[in-house]
Amino acid sequence: MHLIIAEKHDAAKRIAQILSGNKPRPYRIGGVEAFKFDDKVVMGLSGHIVGVDYPPGYNNWQKVDCKELIRAEIVVRPINDKIVNALRSLGKEADRITVATDYDREGELIGVEALKIAKEANPRLREDRVRYSAIVKDEILKAFKNAGKVDYDLAASGEARQIIDLVWGAALTRYISLTSGRLGKEFLSVGRVQSPTLALIVDREKEIQSFVPKPYWEIYADLERDLRVQHARGRIWEKDEVDSIVARLGPVGIIRSIQTKPRVEKPPAPFDTTSFISAASGIGFSAANAMRIAEWLYVNGFISYPRTDNTVYPPSIDLVALTRLFLKGEFSKEAEKLLGGKMVPTRGKRSTTDHPPIYPTAPVNKSELKEEQWKIYELVVRRFFATLAESCVWDATSLKVDIGPEPFRASGARLVEPGWRYYYPYSKAEERILPALKEGERLRVLGHSVEAKETQPPARYGQGKLIKLMDELGLGTKSTRHDIISKLYARAYVQGNPMRPTNTAYAVVDTLQKYAPTITKPEMTQTLEKDMTQISEQKIKEDEVIEESRVMLTSVFDELSCNQEDIGQSLKDGLRTDKIVGTCEKCNSELIIRRGHRGSRFIGCSGYPECRFTLPLPRSGAVVVTDKVCEKHGMFHIRIINKGKRPWDLGCPHCNFLDWQAKKALELAEGKESGEGKGAKARPAKKTVRGSGAKAAKKASGPSNADGDGLARLPGIGPKTLEKLASAGIKTSGELAGANAKSLAAKTGLSEKKIAAWKSAAKALS
DNA sequence: GCAAGGTC
Numbered sequence: 001m002h003l004i005i006a007e008k009h010d011a012a013k014r015i016a017q018i019l020s021g022n023k024p025r026p027y028r029i030g031g032v033e034a035f036k037f038d039d040k041v042v043m044g045l046s047g048h049i050v051g052v053d054y055p056p057g058y059n060n061w062q063k064v065d066c067k068e069l070i071r072a073e074i075v076v077r078p079i080n081d082k083i084v085n086a087l088r089s090l091g092k093e094a095d096r097i098t099v100a101t102d103y104d105r106e107g108e109l110i111g112v113e114a115l116k117i118a119k120e121a122n123p124r125l126r127e128d129r130v131r132y133s134a135i136v137k138d139e140i141l142k143a144f145k146n147a148g149k150v151d152y153d154l155a156a157s158g159e160a161r162q163i164i165d166l167v168w169g170a171a172l173t174r175y176i177s178l179t180s181g182r183l184g185k186e187f188l189s190v191g192r193v194q195s196p197t198l199a200l201i202v203d204r205e206k207e208i209q210s211f212v213p214k215p216y217w218e219i220y221a222d223l224e225r226d227l228r229v230q231h232a233r234g235r236i237w238e239k240d241e242v243d244s245i246v247a248r249l250g251p252v253g254i255i256r257s258i259q260t261k262p263r264v265e266k267p268p269a270p271f272d273t274t275s276f277i278s279a280a281s282g283i284g285f286s287a288a289n290a291m292r293i294a295e296w297l298y299v300n301g302f303i304s305y306p307r308t309d310n311t312v313y314p315p316s317i318d319l320v321a322l323t324r325l326f327l328k329g330e331f332s333k334e335a336e337k338l339l340g341g342k343m344v345p346t347r348g349k350r351s352t353t354d355h356p357p358i359y360p361t362a363p364v365n366k367s368e369l370k371e372e373q374w375k376i377y378e379l380v381v382r383r384f385f386a387t388l389a390e391s392c393v394w395d396a397t398s399l400k401v402d403i404g405p406e407p408f409r410a411s412g413a414r415l416v417e418p419g420w421r422y423y424y425p426y427s428k429a430e431e432r433i434l435p436a437l438k439e440g441e442r443l444r445v446l447g448h449s450v451e452a453k454e455t456q457p458p459a460r461y462g463q464g465k466l467i468k469l470m471d472e473l474g475l476g477t478k479s480t481r482h483d484i485i486s487k488l489y490a491r492a493y494v495q496g497n498p499m500r501p502t503n504t505a506y507a508v509v510d511t512l513q514k515y516a517p518t519i520t521k522p523e524m525t526q527t528l529e530k531d532m533t534q535i536s537e538q539k540i541k542e543d544e545v546i547e548e549s550r551v552m553l554t555s556v557f558d559e560l561s562c563n564q565e566d567i568g569q570s571l572k573d574g575l576r577t578d579k580i581v582g583t584c585e586k587c588n589s590e591l592i593i594r595r596g597h598r599g600s601r602f603i604g605c606s607g608y609p610e611c612r613f614t615l616p617l618p619r620s621g622a623v624v625v626t627d628k629v630c631e632k633h634g635m636f637h638i639r640i641i642n643k644g645k646r647p648w649d650l651g652c653p654h655c656n657f658l659d660w661q662a663k664k665a666l667e668l669a670e671g672k673e674s675g676e677g678k679g680a681k682a683r684p685a686k687k688t689v690r691g692s693g694a695k696a697a698k699k700a701s702g703p704s705n706a707d708g709d710g711l712a713r714l715p716g717i718g719p720k721t722l723e724k725l726a727s728a729g730i731k732t733s734g735e736l737a738g739a740n741a742k743s744l745a746a747k748t749g750l751s752e753k754k755i756a757a758w759k760s761a762a763k764a765l766s
Numbered sequence: 767g768c769a770a771g772g773t774c
Contacts, residue, residue: 007772008772008773008774009773009774046772046774047771047772047773047774048771048772048773049772051771051772052769053768054768059767061767061768066768069768079772080773102772106771106772107772109771109772110771110772158771161770161771162769162770162771164769165769165771166768166770167769168769169768169769169770170768170769171768172768172769173767173768173769174768177767177768183767184767185767186767187767187768189768190768190769191769191770192769192770193769193770194769194770295773295774299774307772307773476771477770477771477772479771479773480770480771480772483770483771484770
């Protein structure tokens with residue numbers, strides 16, 4: 001039997017279809033679906049099926065000296081047992097195995113991992129490797145006709161990367177976590193990609209903080225015929241000069257020249273992962289969310305593989321036939337127009353061997369997708385169309401006017417031919433139409449204005465911009481960059497979008513930049529890339545590169561241990577400030593996030609034990625203190641970040657607590673005790689509160705609300721109830737708490753029981 | 767409970 005190994009299930013399926021000429025038989029083995037035809041079986045892996053790690057003896061962070069990790073044994077263990085087992089049993093049956101994983105470095109390593117497992121089960125296996133750049137018939141058939149050798153050197157270079165990443169990452173992650181006392185769920189992490197990325201964000205923030213704005217002025221004049229012109233000097237840095245220019249202005253402007261030239265905007269290049277995420281970011285998607293949706297669209301057959309560095313369509317894709325598929329449905333107008341043109345595809349700068357650019361593979365009805373999925377799908381379709389469309393052409397006019405001795409100018413732009421912009425309307429193309437004028441024409445000056453401005457600090461990085469920057473610096477890959485960004489949020493290193501570093505991030509980056517600068521710079525990745533190339537070219541041995549790296553890390557640790565005390569202190573100082581939530585309403589001390597026993601957290605007063613004011617916090621997730629302030633309590637809003645979930649904006653912890661109390665009181669009054677209610681510790685910050693909190697916020701902003709102290713926040717009170725209560729003279733929760741339930745019921749028509757429940761809830765609230 | 771890299 002001839003066993004063929006692909007990188008993923010989907011690739012296996014399509015390769016089997018092409019090689020078999022029709023539909024291969026699905027062939028289940030140990031819960032894994034492979035494909036069988038003739039004497040062949042094609043099986044898909046799931047990327048890496050084994051991973052490197054330390055033996056279990058090193059699991060205890062406190063007991064193992066992190067320096068030991070530099071030279072500790074590293075073991076390879078299966079990540080996916082099902083696939084490993086299936087591979088073993090298929091390997092036993094086979095006499096030949098062909099590696100058909102993706103045509104790149106990691107693909108070679110993934111292939112070798114699989115090969116090792118199969119050969120352990122059956123040492124007599126003959127092996128070979130096929131290389132293809134797209135899973136299309138010609139390409140695959142050609143690849144299988146010209147099978148070559150497995151490139152063990154290329155795989156070895158990938159293995160070196162794995163080991164170096166693990167050793168540096170694990171040792172420094174543990175060091176920084178132990179030194180700062182942030183253990184357990186709240187550990188701090190360090191890595192070859194994440195730390196330089198975080199440093200970019202921190203460095204940018206420092207630039208912004210230290211930016212000194214410089215004042216400047218711009219002079220504008222309004223002329224008849226609706227013409228507004230700016231002084232040709234643009235930014236003028238001296239106020240004196242502004243004044244003297246203004247003094248020289250006359251009552252009439254004379255048109256010196258007026259020139260119109262065409263300006264051509266070329267259509268954009270096909271989407272690779274970076275430009276896709278960046279475009280999605282422009283319409284409000286986070287990097288991780290955009291990739292999650294793209295992945296779904298790919299798995300369901302609507303778009304091509306979303307993880308690619310390629311910006312050139314391979315000739316094997318029939319672009320015209322693909323466009324014709326869109327003649328029916330949502331994009332029929334666009335498809336028809338496009339097919340009437342030349343349809344010459346644009347080419348980007350990068351052309352790679354593993355996957356084509358991202359393009360739509362099939363039309364789909366809008367009603368079949370969720371709103372977000374549709375938006376991403378539409379983006380991919382429109383980008384695809386744009387890459388086949390004509391240039392966008394403008395008439396650009398530049399106008400020069402003299403007012404007295406002073407030169408002024410204006411520029412106009414008129415859209416002549418929208419070209420690709422017709423299909424891809426994501427960036428606005430604004431026209432500025434100038435009045436029709438002739439050289440030498442004289443216009444009266446109606447007035448002028450001097451605008452005082454100042455230079456602006458550089459902008460914070462949004463996720464789209466950061467992904468692009470990482471790409472340029474070689475940080476991470478198309479498949480990991482969005483994950484790395486998510487990781488920075490999960491560690492509470494950054495918040496918001498554009499991204500702002502927390503004080504924790506400052507402390508960690510400062511420490512690393514001072515004592516372990518290697519890990520904070522993109523150069524580490526660039527050097528590693530060079531070493532990997534040398535390994536794959538047999539110029540250095542894998543072991544030499546790893547050994548060199550270990551020696552380097554050893555000296556980093558020497559430097560760290562020399563400055564142990566300083567580092568511990570500065571980390572703890574930085575970390576403390578991220579924990580200040582507000583000021584205690586009882587004693588004016590700082591309220592900070594504190595740890596209770598058994599991993600619980602709460603907000604406590606730093607005046608303890610004299611002051612015992614506390615507020616509860618949820619048990620799980622990283623607690624982030626945001627910069628949004630509650631108007632009522634003056635406390636910073638809290639955000640909870642759980643791995644793999646959306647961040648939860650808990651809001652003001654005091655408001656959250658009051659909401660919860662009110663809700664509890666209501667439940668008790670209605671007699672439906674939820675299991676956790678009775679005798680349970682106060683745990684307001686639970687998901688159940690979230691709904692009512694959000695509703696409450698909506699209600700509170702409703703127009704019919706005359707409520708100053710949270711009447712609308714009581715669970716079960718909607719706008720209609722509010723009106724009814726208001727008609728009986730009840731406008732605040734205080735008034736409700738003091739009202740007689742029976743007579744109020746009679747006045748409003750509301751049930752007495754409900755009113756009684758609201759009353760006790762209102763009491764809890766006030 | 768650590769990294770980064772695949773894929774789901």
